[in-house]
Amino acid sequence: xxxxxxxxxxxxFWALLAPPLLFVGIFFVVPLLNLxxxxxxxxxxxxxxxxxxxxxxxxRILTDSFYHTIILRTLWAGxxxxxxxxxxxxxxAYVIAPLPPRTRLIMLLFLVAPLMVSNVIRAYGWIAILGRxxxxxxxxxxxxxxxxxxxxxxxxxxxxxxxxxxxxxYMVVSIINALNAIDxxxxxxxxxxxxxxxxxxxxxxxxxxxxxxxxxxxxVFLLTLSAYVTITLLGGPRMKLLVSLVFDAVSGFRWPLAAxxxxxxxxxxxxVAGLILALLRPGRVQGRG
Amino acid sequence: xxxxxxxxxxxAAAGSVLNLPDLRAAAQSKPSQMVLMTWGGLWGDSMxxxxxxxxxxxxxxxxxxxxxxxxxxxxxxxxxxxxxxxxDLVQLHDGIVPLAMKQGALxxxxxxxxxxxxxxxxxxxxxxxxxVAMIYSPLGIIYxxxxxxxxxxSFADLWRPEFKNRIVLPDINHSIGPYIVPxxxxxxxxxxxxxxxxxxxLKKMAALQPIWAKDTxxxxxxxxxxxxxxxxxxxxxxxxxxxxxxxxxxxxxKEGAILYSSxxxxxxxxxxxELAEQFLNLTLDPKIQTTYADKFNYPxxxxxxxxxxxxxxxxxxxxxxxxMSRLIDLxxxxxxxxxxxxxDRWNRIVSAG
Amino acid sequence: xxxxxxxxxxxxxxxRFGQSVAVDQLNLDISxxxxxxxxxxxxxxxTTSLRMIAGxxxxxxxxxxxxxxxxxxxxxxxxxxxxxxxxxxxxxHMSVAxxxxxxxxMTGVGKAEREQRAREALAMVRLPQFADRYPKxxxxxxxxxxxxxxxxxxxxxxxxxxxxxxALDKNLREEMxxxxxxxxxxxxxxxxFVTHDQEEALTLSDTIAVMRDGRIAxxxxxxxxxxxxxxxxxxxxxxxxxxxRGRILGxxxxxxxxxxxxxxxxxxATGKDGDEIEIAIRPERMSVQLQxxxxxxxxxxxxxxxxxxxxxxxxxxxxxxxxxxxxxxxxLTGLKTGASIVLxxxxxxxxxxxxx
Numbered sequence: 001x002x003x004x005x006x007x008x009x010x011x012x013f014w015a016l017l018a019p020p021l022l023f024v025g026i027f028f029v030v031p032l033l034n035l036x037x038x039x040x041x042x043x044x045x046x047x048x049x050x051x052x053x054x055x056x057x058x059x060r061i062l063t064d065s066f067y068h069t070i071i072l073r074t075l076w077a078g079x080x081x082x083x084x085x086x087x088x089x090x091x092x093a094y095v096i097a098p099l100p101p102r103t104r105l106i107m108l109l110f111l112v113a114p115l116m117v118s119n120v121i122r123a124y125g126w127i128a129i130l131g132r133x134x135x136x137x138x139x140x141x142x143x144x145x146x147x148x149x150x151x152x153x154x155x156x157x158x159x160x161x162x163x164x165x166x167x168x169x170y171m172v173v174s175i176i177n178a179l180n181a182i183d184x185x186x187x188x189x190x191x192x193x194x195x196x197x198x199x200x201x202x203x204x205x206x207x208x209x210x211x212x213x214x215x216x217x218x219x220v221f222l223l224t225l226s227a228y229v230t231i232t233l234l235g236g237p238r239m240k241l242l243v244s245l246v247f248d249a250v251s252g253f254r255w256p257l258a259a260x261x262x263x264x265x266x267x268x269x270x271x272v273a274g275l276i277l278a279l280l281r282p283g284r285v286q287g288r289g
Numbered sequence: 290x291x292x293x294x295x296x297x298x299x300x301a302a303a304g305s306v307l308n309l310p311d312l313r314a315a316a317q318s319k320p321s322q323m324v325l326m327t328w329g330g331l332w333g334d335s336m337x338x339x340x341x342x343x344x345x346x347x348x349x350x351x352x353x354x355x356x357x358x359x360x361x362x363x364x365x366x367x368x369x370x371x372x373x374x375x376x377d378l379v380q381l382h383d384g385i386v387p388l389a390m391k392q393g394a395l396x397x398x399x400x401x402x403x404x405x406x407x408x409x410x411x412x413x414x415x416x417x418x419x420x421v422a423m424i425y426s427p428l429g430i431i432y433x434x435x436x437x438x439x440x441x442x443s444f445a446d447l448w449r450p451e452f453k454n455r456i457v458l459p460d461i462n463h464s465i466g467p468y469i470v471p472x473x474x475x476x477x478x479x480x481x482x483x484x485x486x487x488x489x490x491l492k493k494m495a496a497l498q499p500i501w502a503k504d505t506x507x508x509x510x511x512x513x514x515x516x517x518x519x520x521x522x523x524x525x526x527x528x529x530x531x532x533x534x535x536x537x538x539x540x541x542x543k544e545g546a547i548l549y550s551s552x553x554x555x556x557x558x559x560x561x562x563e564l565a566e567q568f569l570n571l572t573l574d575p576k577i578q579t580t581y582a583d584k585f586n587y588p589x590x591x592x593x594x595x596x597x598x599x600x601x602x603x604x605x606x607x608x609x610x611x612x613m614s615r616l617i618d619l620x621x622x623x624x625x626x627x628x629x630x631x632x633d634r635w636n637r638i639v640s641a642g
Numbered sequence: 643x644x645x646x647x648x649x650x651x652x653x654x655x656x657x658r659f660g661q662s663v664a665v666d667q668l669n670l671d672i673s674x675x676x677x678x679x680x681x682x683x684x685x686x687x688x689t690t691s692l693r694m695i696a697g698x699x700x701x702x703x704x705x706x707x708x709x710x711x712x713x714x715x716x717x718x719x720x721x722x723x724x725x726x727x728x729x730x731x732x733x734x735h736m737s738v739a740x741x742x743x744x745x746x747x748m749t750g751v752g753k754a755e756r757e758q759r760a761r762e763a764l765a766m767v768r769l770p771q772f773a774d775r776y777p778k779x780x781x782x783x784x785x786x787x788x789x790x791x792x793x794x795x796x797x798x799x800x801x802x803x804x805x806x807x808x809a810l811d812k813n814l815r816e817e818m819x820x821x822x823x824x825x826x827x828x829x830x831x832x833x834x835f836v837t838h839d840q841e842e843a844l845t846l847s848d849t850i851a852v853m854r855d856g857r858i859a860x861x862x863x864x865x866x867x868x869x870x871x872x873x874x875x876x877x878x879x880x881x882x883x884x885x886x887r888g889r890i891l892g893x894x895x896x897x898x899x900x901x902x903x904x905x906x907x908x909x910x911a912t913g914k915d916g917d918e919i920e921i922a923i924r925p926e927r928m929s930v931q932l933q934x935x936x937x938x939x940x941x942x943x944x945x946x947x948x949x950x951x952x953x954x955x956x957x958x959x960x961x962x963x964x965x966x967x968x969x970x971x972x973x974l975t976g977l978k979t980g981a982s983i984v985l986x987x988x989x990x991x992x993x994x995x996x997x998x
Contacts (some may be wrong), residue, residue, distance in 0.1 A: 032913075043629070047784040048368070059641030069641045132516040151454060153516075154500065185731035188698055191718040192725040193796065194746030203744070207735045237460045237501040240640035248636060251361050251462050253388070285777065 004114075039259035049256045057260030067245075067264075072244040075268065077231075078224045081160050081167065084214065085220045088164070089171030096172070097179035108176070111169045119166065123233035126162045127153060134163075154236030162234040163227055170223070171216035178212020180206070211282040218276055222269055242268070291459040322351040323561055323568070326363040327380040329356035331584060336380075339580040340571045343392065347571075348564065360385045360464060367556045374558035377565050382464050382551045386420045389554065395419035396555040396562065404566040407573035407591055414618060415590040420554040423572045424587035426523040427546035427608065427616060428465065433518040435536040436480070441519060443543045445476040453497045457511040457520035460501035461635040465521075467624055468547060470631060472521070475617070476545045482620055484627075488634060495639050512537055521548055525586040528605060545615040550590070582606045597624035648673055648707070649800050649832040650695055650769035655704035657690050657856075664690040667704070672800065672849075675830040677823070680841040682853035683879065688836045691853075692802050695834060697721050699786060709799050716821070718746075724793035725802040729809055730785045732777035738764070738788050739773040745796045763795035764788075766825065769870040783814045790822070794829060801826070801833045807842060819845050840880045844868060852876050869924075873996045877922040884925060884963050886992075890917045897921070897994065902938035902985075903961060906992040920995045928964040930954065930973045930983050937986030940981050 042050035061067045096107045114122065129135045130152040137149040152158055186208060190200040195209055228243045242265050249258035327333055333356045341352040358366060363379050370376060381389060388397050397419050400408060415422035430441050447456060459466045471481035473490025473623025498518050502508040509526060511517040513535050523566035553572045555565040571577055579597050588595065588606045595607055652670040656663065665687040670680045680688035693699040694706055695717035705714045713721050732741050739760050746756035764770050767787035777785055785808065793801055807815045823846050826833050837843050843850050845862040851861040860867055860876045871877035874885060888897040890913040897919050898905050906921065913919060931937060940958035952974060954965040963985060967974055
């Protein structure tokens with residue numbers, strides 16, 4: 001690597017960065033550009049895509065009310081699951097963060113334990129629990145609270161519930177790290193300046209935990225967008241989201257439409273990620289406004 | 290599942306960009322192994338123990354199963370590798386064969402090949418230009434005898450309002466998902482090709498909020514858990530649900546049952562065409578086909594197969610000639626052509642409704 | 643001192659952490675306008691005492707009073723104090739002005755008034771032009787001043803300072819000492835200052851309490867504590883001391899030093915004839931004479947030149963002794979390492995120590 005002993009920082013910087021850059025370039029950027037190229041074509045019955053360049057896929061997504069319905073539903077699902085996870089995750093993290101390291105580790109292990117089971121198996125687990133003959137319905141029926149079984153599956157609630165159990169740990173871990181990074185002196189300083197516990201939280205703890213909140217909400221939102229298995233198994237076809245349409249397009253060999261829908265999904269992700277960052281301003285913890 | 294789809298897409302893209310060289314030397318003479326793309330689970334195991342084993346003992350060539358892909362993905366894999374084919378054989382169900390042919394993924398069947406000795410004992414309705422069915426099963430109605438007081442007799446009975454929320458149907462991504470359109474049209478007393486009527490019936494069905502199942506296992510589970518009291522199912526699978534202790538009964542609809550078949554084709558550009566034909570012939574062997582009757586209650590397509598079964602199994606598997614003659618052959622070519630369009634229309638009715 | 647006069651009073655306060663006693667039956671009185679330092683090595687309980695005044699720790703026994711009100715069970719944000727933290731604890735997500743106005747905002751002071759008062763406080767610490775900056779954009783000394791502004795803007799009954807100068811480098815520290823002292827005197831806020839730096843405590847304080855093992859070893863004015871340390875701990879922790887052994891003579895009014903035979907007055911120290919006693923003498927109170935004079939014979943081991951003073955490290959019959967001589971003093975003439983000399987001192991400067 002260069003001139004041995006006199007290798008300067010600049011060289012080291014690029015030498016260390018080159019492998020991951022190359023990796024991302026070859027295995028992410030190039031296929032992504034390729035995918036974009038595909039999305040600019042029509043479908044073909046015999047080839048992966050047609051030969052003429054066209055923007056019709058994007059035009060369809062932008063003008064067809066069916067896609068609008070699905071995009072809005074995707075957005076709504078992502079945001080509401082994100083908010084649910086934020087509220088529950090923050091509360092959990094707030095309780096776990098101040099515990100002694102050992103206890104905290106054990107609590108985290110409990111929290112992460114569900115992630116050790118595959119998404120598919122977990123979704124089937126929820127089916128067994130939420131089904132007509134499932135645990136919830138049998139319990140409710142045995143206590144006489146309901147006469148007939150409740151229809152819990154194939155609904156937005158089922159998807160939200162299923163996804164929350166998967167995504168909550170991401171939120172909790174992100175926020176715990178952020179909370180533990182907050183110097184206790186800031187909280188005592190706020191108290192010394194007459195802030196009651198609520199104001200201390202609003203004015204000091206919440207803004208200082210914003211990096212964790214930002215990474216947690218981003219993770220949850222982005223994972224929700226792509227959580228095909230859970231959405232399909234617990235939501236059924238009536239709860240189709242954008243990612244389900246990508247799958248459907250692929251099953252029908254309409255690769256260009258699938259590619260265009262993927263880019264719609266990507267655009268949605270980027271817009272929401274931008275909004276989250278603009279709203280939470282995690283950079284302010286670094287004192288940059 | 291989402292990931293697999295994505296990886297496949299990227300692999301296709303990366304392959305076309307990088308033009309990766311094939312590291313395996315093209316073995317023109319006798320290969321040490323051949324690749325069969327098929328379903329996993331019990332099906333793949335049965336293939337391994339019957340046809341694969343018979344092929345290996347006859348030729349000394351090991352069959353490697355690629356079980357990871359859906360039928361549509363199998364076609365894509367063949368397409369992607371077409372210039373340097375790594376696959377030899379592919380198993381597909383009847384509905385997707387036209388698509389595979391259109392994509393140019395299959396070798397034509399040479400009816401005069403000296404290696405296809407069993408072909409003469411397979412009825413013509415099971416042989417297509419590029420594919421030969423190995424097993425078949427009628428698709429009809431299954432219902433819960435305990436919970437349904439007024440037994441159904443026809444496809445039209447699926448639309449009875451009393452079954453609201455309790456009907457299980459394959460969703461559009463299931464291999465037989467689009468069948469709900471011709472079935473709807475049949476139920477309305479029209480020809481199976483009357484698409485407009487079929488979609489009208491789909492709208493009525495969507496209002497009944499059926500349980501849309503993504504695969505056959507989900508249909509069977511919905512029946513087993515009594516989430517559903519009525520649905521569409523192959524006759525063969527009905528026995529499985531019965532064996533689970535669920536009080537279900539399968540009905541041959543009075544409009545006629547839909548023929549479902551599944552079989553084998555040769556991957557386009559295989560380097561072992563003659564050996565592949567030899568394997569295909571084995572899948573049509575009556576003795577080998579008994580494995581599937583035994584394990585899945587599937588009748589084999591070879592007419593000599595039923596005779597090899599013990600009488601009780603014969604009773605289960607056999608269709609009367611009257612039932613055989615009323616089996617409905619769907620227009621798979623048109624349906625495969627229309628599938629993307631139908632998926633779209635189906636989504637608009639069911640998902641965005 | 644009665645409860646009415648003192649701003650802060652700690653009465654028989656004890657605080658334990660598990661098995662160890664951090665503060666042991668502590669009594670403190672801090673009067674209006676005074677600068678009170680808690681000085682001691684780490685772990686002596688000085689910070690815990692401060693945190694009990696703030697309410698960040700609750701005593702296991704005893705009571706804490708602020709302006710006569712028993713605040714022992716009252717939460718910190720309802721106590722009348724302000725605090726400057728060790729690392730300043732400026733809120734990184736708020737501008738300097740927002741930091742300074744924070745406490746006023748929490749107490750419901752209107753926007754216009756709190757901006758005005760924040761500006762005044764910043765002017766007082768000579769940082770009016772930095773109102774819109776963020777803490778990260780300021781130097782350590784500037785952050786320190788903002789932290790002080792943020793505290794004094796509250797006009798608290800008592801200002802608590804937890805080693806606030808510890809994070810600054812030496813020059814800045816001395817500069818800030820002067821500033822802090824004059825600001826405190828201008829405002830007349832009673833101040834409790836926690837430090838382990840004896841020089842800081844001597845420079846700033848009206849009263850110093852030297853703490854050890856959760857108790858106060860000695861309290862008094864800086865000169866009291868420095869010139870008349872009561873025991874060996876105070877004598878050695880606060881500056882350097884030469885510790886000599888002696889014996890009480892006759893009625894107990896005087897004692898004779900074992901080495902050299904100098905007789906010193908004992909003041910109010912007690913004891914009977916023949917009792918052993920320890921005596922401390924500050925190095926700057928010792929003088930060097932040529933061989934043959936009366937005093938303790940010694941040999942010079944090292945001469946360390948420090949500019950204003952010269953330190954002589956000597957061996958007097960096996961004991962190490964230190965003498966600080968003003969630079970350029972005539973007694974230094976011709977002194978070399980290895981030279982034999984005699985050490986002497988004015989008996990009035992000898993401090994008899996209480997045994998511990």
